[in-house]
Amino acid sequence: MPAVVPGQAFEVRTVFVNRGRVEVTRPRVAIENKDGNSNWAIAVAGASSDTGAATSNQPIVRKFTVTVPENATLTRPHFSRTSIQEARYTVVDEGQRYQPSGDSPLEAVVRYEVSEVPVEIRRPVTRLDPNLPYGYDTRVLAVVPAIGLTLTPANAVAPIRQAQGKPLNAPTKKIKINVEVLNNREGESEGTLTLKVPTAWKTTPSSQPFHFSRAGERALYPFDVVIPSLENREYRIEATASSGGREYHEGYTTIRHRDLETRYLYRDAVASVRGVDVKIAPGLKVGYVMGVGDDVPSGLAQIGVAVQLLGEQDLATGDLSRFNAIMTGTRAYAVREDLKTYNRRLLEYVKGGGNLIVLYNTQELVPNLYAPYPGKLSAGAEEVSEEDSPVEILAPEDPVLNTPNRITKADFENWVEQRGSKFWDAWDPQYTPLIATWDKGQQPQKGGWLHARYGKGHYTYFAYAFHRQLPYGVPGAYRLLANLLSLNQTSGAAGKLRASQLTSVPINSVR
Numbered sequence: 001m002p003a004v005v006p007g008q009a010f011e012v013r014t015v016f017v018n019r020g021r022v023e024v025t026r027p028r029v030a031i032e033n034k035d036g037n038s039n040w041a042i043a044v045a046g047a048s049s050d051t052g053a054a055t056s057n058q059p060i061v062r063k064f065t066v067t068v069p070e071n072a073t074l075t076r077p078h079f080s081r082t083s084i085q086e087a088r089y090t091v092v093d094e095g096q097r098y099q100p101s102g103d104s105p106l107e108a109v110v111r112y113e114v115s116e117v118p119v120e121i122r123r124p125v126t127r128l129d130p131n132l133p134y135g136y137d138t139r140v141l142a143v144v145p146a147i148g149l150t151l152t153p154a155n156a157v158a159p160i161r162q163a164q165g166k167p168l169n170a171p172t173k174k175i176k177i178n179v180e181v182l183n184n185r186e187g188e189s190e191g192t193l194t195l196k197v198p199t200a201w202k203t204t205p206s207s208q209p210f211h212f213s214r215a216g217e218r219a220l221y222p223f224d225v226v227i228p229s230l231e232n233r234e235y236r237i238e239a240t241a242s243s244g245g246r247e248y249h250e251g252y253t254t255i256r257h258r259d260l261e262t263r264y265l266y267r268d269a270v271a272s273v274r275g276v277d278v279k280i281a282p283g284l285k286v287g288y289v290m291g292v293g294d295d296v297p298s299g300l301a302q303i304g305v306a307v308q309l310l311g312e313q314d315l316a317t318g319d320l321s322r323f324n325a326i327m328t329g330t331r332a333y334a335v336r337e338d339l340k341t342y343n344r345r346l347l348e349y350v351k352g353g354g355n356l357i358v359l360y361n362t363q364e365l366v367p368n369l370y371a372p373y374p375g376k377l378s379a380g381a382e383e384v385s386e387e388d389s390p391v392e393i394l395a396p397e398d399p400v401l402n403t404p405n406r407i408t409k410a411d412f413e414n415w416v417e418q419r420g421s422k423f424w425d426a427w428d429p430q431y432t433p434l435i436a437t438w439d440k441g442q443q444p445q446k447g448g449w450l451h452a453r454y455g456k457g458h459y460t461y462f463a464y465a466f467h468r469q470l471p472y473g474v475p476g477a478y479r480l481l482a483n484l485l486s487l488n489q490t491s492g493a494a495g496k497l498r499a500s501q502l503t504s505v506p507i508n509s510v511r
Contacts, residue, residue, distance in 0.1 A: 001128060001129075003075070003127075003141075003142040003143065003144045003184065003264075004142070004144075005145065005184045005185055006069065006071070006072045006143070006145075006146065007068060007146070008068050008185075008186065009065060009066065010065075010066055011063055011064065011065055011066070012031055012065075012066055012108070013061065013064075014029050014031070014061070014062045014063075014064070014110075015059050015061050016054065016059070016110045017054075017058070018054040018055065018056050019056070019057065023053060023114070024112050024114055025052060025053045025112065025113045025114075026052065026111075026112055026113050027060060027110055027112040028110065029060065029062045029108070029109070029110045030108075030109050030110075030111075031064045031066065031108055031109075031125065032107050032108075032109055034103045034104060034105055034106065034107055035105045036073075037072075037073045038069040038071045038073065040066060040068060040105070040106070041065075041069070042066050043064065044063070045063035045064055054112065068143060072105070072143050074143050074144060074145060075142035075264055076102070076264055076266050077102070077263065078091060078093040078096035078099070078101075079091050080266070084416055084472070101261070101263065103124075105141060105143055106124070106125040106141055107122050108122070109123075124140045124141065126139060126140055126141060127140075129262070137258065140262075144184050144252065146184050146189070146244070146246075146248070147181060147182070147184070147189070147191065147241045147243050147248040148181070148182035148184065148248070148252055149180070149182075149249070150179070150182070150251040150253075150267070151177060151178070151179055151180075151237070151239055151269055151271040152177075152178045152180070153271060153298075153471075154267075154270075155271070155272050156177075156271060156272070157274050157275070157278075158173045158175055158227060158230060158273060158274075158275060173226075173230070174224055174225065174226050174227070175224075176223070176224055176225070177195065177222070177237060178222050179193060179220070179221045179223065179239050179269070180251070181210050181218065181220075181221060181241060182217075183214075184215050184216070185215060185244075189211070189212040189244075190209065190210060190211040190212070190243065191210055191241050191242050191243025191244070192208070192209055192210070192242045192243075193207060193208045193221055193240070193242075194208075194239070194240050194242075195225070195238070195239055195240075196237070196238040196239075196240065197225055197235075197237050198235050198236070200229075201226065201228070201235075202225070202226045204223065204226065205223070208221045210243075225273075227273070231275055232274075232276075232277075233275070234273070234274050235273045236272060236273075237270065237271045237272075238268075238269065238270050239270075248269075249268060250266055250267065250269055251267060251269055252264045253267070274473050274475065276475035276478055276479070277405075277479075278303065278478050278482050280303050280404060280482040280485060280486055281324075281404065281485070281489035283324075284305045284306070284324045284325065284485055285305070285322060285323050285324050286300055286306070286307050286324065286327060287307075287309075287314070287323040287326040288300065288307055288308065288310060288326075288328075288329060289309075289326070289328040289329060289336060289339055290332070290336075291328065291329035291330045291331045291333075291334070291335055291359075291361075292331045292332075292334070292335055293329075294466075294467035295467065295471045296327065296329060296330075296359070296466055296467055299466070299470035299478070299481065300485070303478060303482055308323075310326070312338035312342075315338055315345060315346075316341075320346070320349040321349065321352065321354065323349075323354070324488055325484070325485050325487070325488065326357070327356075327358075327359060328356075328358045328359060329467075330360060330467045331360070331362055331364075332361065333362075333364040333365040333370065334361065334362050334364040340370065343370045350372065350454045350455060351372075351455030351456065352456060352457065353455070353456035353457045353488070354457045354458075355460075355484075355485075356457070356458070356460070357484050358371075359463070359466060360420060360421050360422045360462070360463040360465070361422060361463075362377075362422055363377055363378060363379045363422075367427070372452060373431060373452055373454075374427070374428045375424050375428060376424060376425040377422060377424050377425065381421075381424070382423045382425070382445050383420065383421035384418065384419035384420055384421075384437045384439050384442070384448070385419075385439055386418070386419070386439050386440070387417055388415070389437050389438060390437060390438065391409055391412045391436070392435060392436040392437070392444065393408075394433050394434060394435055394436055394446065395433070398432065398434060399487070400434065400451060400460075400483050400484065401434060403483065403486065404483065404486050405482055407476075407479060407483060410476065411479050412476055413476065414474060414476075415477070416468055416472045416474065417468045418468060419437050419464060419465065420437070421463060421465065422463050423447035424447030424450060424463075425447060427447060427450055428452075430452045430453075430454075431452045431461075432450065432451050433446040433447065433449065433450055434449040434451060435448070435449050449462055449464060460487070462484065464480070466481060
């Protein structure tokens with residue numbers, strides 16, 4: 001049985017057994033509502049068979065019919081925060097402040113007497129959740145909304161129509177918002193899905209119908225959002241599902257582990273859109289070697305880049321020269337043996353004029369083996385944890401910091417979670433460190449962004465946390481990404497582009 005929804009009726013079966021030989025008298029079994037905000041309809045199913053005593057090892061079975069009220073409290077944490085940048089949670093139920101989770105909505109309670117001494121036992125009402133092939137897990141009963149909504153991307157960015165007071169030569173922007181609808185209602189369920197957007201913005205289509213036949217079904221509904229203009233600030237897009245005379249405005253993520261209780265983390269069905277001034281060399285094709293998994297490829301695609309995920313065969317025999325840039329993802333050298341096996345082909349790609357960008361890696365990346373020049377990345381490599389740590393630009397005139405976007409300290413504002421991790425400890429003079437950053441009490445760390453020319457091409461080690469910034473639409477991270485990808489096209493006599501050839505492109509998604 002899945003989690004229940006408001007308005008649903010179901011049966012609860014209780015079993016009380018006296019496992020000892022001591023006489024247990026006057027056993028009385030009941031189901032009690034722990035939801036202080038609503039009254040659940042609870043009735044005994046069939047005639048009561050309460051007896052005067054619980055005979056040893058003779059189960060007393062009771063059945064109850066329960067109906068969840070329409071205003072039932074949803075099962076959710078008693079603490080929350082609206083943004084990852086909030087340092088503290090807001091406690092919404094002070095009575096639960098020091099508890100790991102809230103109370104179960106229903107409890108089974110048995111009261112009885114032993115030698116005329118009253119005893120009470122309580123247990124939360126549970127359900128069986130299939131977890132095949134391991135069997136069934138016993139989970140505490142939970143209440144979830146009949147309809148759940150999730151928007152992707154949760155944070156999007158798009159180029160602003162004006163930069164420094166001058167119109168950008170760009171058409172009306174269009175971004176795509178996907179709304180995932182989850183149905184938790186048993187049987188037929190239907191309704192209408194709409195988006196609320198800022199004034200003058202338009203959605204295509206204006207609404208979409210949905211229909212489900214069973215609980216647990218999901219469907220994805222794409223909307224194109226047309227933006228005639230926007231400023232350097234955040235805008236909100238809100239999704240609403242209308243079904244059965246009610247409106248739904250939120251969704252949740254299910255946290256499920258075999259040995260832990262299932263939890264539901266809620267989020268409003270809202271996406272934010274922010275304007276950003278970003279330019280990138282046009283027509284870029286990028287190969288991406290996925291590591292442990294991140295959202296960088298979707299970020300690449302949304303700045304107008306054609307992205308191809310590279311598998312073992314691509315690294316072994318594929319034509320790498322067709323890519324303007326190749327990126328290796330987060331900790332790729334730790335999980336991709338094929339990357340280490342065919343790493344020499346990547347270095348030959350660079351030597352022939354390619355642009356290789358290696359994102360943050362653990363010590364499995366051995367610079368002396370896998371980079372063009374020697375270096376050191378130790379197991380205890382430094383990281384800079386504070387997202388607002390100071391930044392010093394070490395090579396302000398380097399092309400990668402100036403074209404197509406001029407990078408300044410402002411591009412490191414409003415970062416989330418951290419600056420970066422796994423900075424090199426030492427490096428050959430052929431590498432140029434671009435910036436330095438440090439936590440309080442830490443020496444300036446210069447090994448997080450290193451660049452070297454190798455043959456006709458470029459090799460970059462970039463340990464700054466793209467995988468954390470792009471999903472939250474940090475504008476400076478996108479400008480940095482655009483410069484790294486454009487490096488081969490905007491530097492050197494052979495590949496240098498005129499400023500008029502650089503294009504401002506929409507960034508439609510960051511998740």
